[in-house]
Amino acid sequence: MPGPISRGWLPNLGGTRLADVPPSTAWAGVAAAVLAAAVVGPVVVALGSVVGGLVAVGVSHERRRSARRRADALIPGFLDELARRLRAGRSLRSAVEEAGAVTAAPLGPGLVAAARRSALGVPLGESLDAFATAQASPSLRLVVAALDLATHTGASQAQAVEGVATTLRDRLALGAEVRALASQARASAAVLVVAPVAFAIVIALADPSTAHFLFATPTGLVCLAAGLGLDALGAWWMQRLTAAVG
Numbered sequence: 001m002p003g004p005i006s007r008g009w010l011p012n013l014g015g016t017r018l019a020d021v022p023p024s025t026a027w028a029g030v031a032a033a034v035l036a037a038a039v040v041g042p043v044v045v046a047l048g049s050v051v052g053g054l055v056a057v058g059v060s061h062e063r064r065r066s067a068r069r070r071a072d073a074l075i076p077g078f079l080d081e082l083a084r085r086l087r088a089g090r091s092l093r094s095a096v097e098e099a100g101a102v103t104a105a106p107l108g109p110g111l112v113a114a115a116r117r118s119a120l121g122v123p124l125g126e127s128l129d130a131f132a133t134a135q136a137s138p139s140l141r142l143v144v145a146a147l148d149l150a151t152h153t154g155a156s157q158a159q160a161v162e163g164v165a166t167t168l169r170d171r172l173a174l175g176a177e178v179r180a181l182a183s184q185a186r187a188s189a190a191v192l193v194v195a196p197v198a199f200a201i202v203i204a205l206a207d208p209s210t211a212h213f214l215f216a217t218p219t220g221l222v223c224l225a226a227g228l229g230l231d232a233l234g235a236w237w238m239q240r241l242t243a244a245v246g
Helices: 023-087 092-099 108-119 124-133 136-155 157-206 208-216 218-243
Strands: none
Touching: 023 092, 023 108, 023 136, 023 157, 092 108, 092 124, 108 124, 124 136, 136 157, 157 208, 157 218, 208 218
């Protein structure tokens, strides 16, 4: 068995014993490590804040898109109720108000309010178009266009409504299928955006020399800024590529 470790022996790194390192060099390394730790802390917090802000914006955007999809999913049911009342002889304004009253929020109350504004003198088409624009719903604007066309041409409004309902159901089914197929691409995009930032933070915490280079030297700061800029550009581009399936 080897004997006790003597004071003069320490692990050999690159052919040089740690015991042979001059004190001035050792203290310089310690000072650099302390400086890097002092710099890394606020920078990591800043990076975390930026990433957190980007995630919050993405979540907010996704919530708005989900709310719009839920509202669009209510339109075919509303159109079924509307066609039923039109075939029973109701006027268009009364049919819209009654069908809206049995449709869930946020679609139903808005349609009821639009019909009631029409009773106060605002043209029904204009009132419905304003509501569709406020909802940012292309599906609802399609409904308004079909009703306007049927009104001006004298065609059956019930048939126009039923035709639009069939079209929207097909569109919703196709959209759900496309989103399911694109879910893996969205997950991959999220990983590609987050992974470089997480890797940089881990490396900076694990290796003080790397942290010192990145956060305490002009070249490192330029590299860091370029990397963050390219990462943000990639996130924006991937969001654009996947926005069509939202």
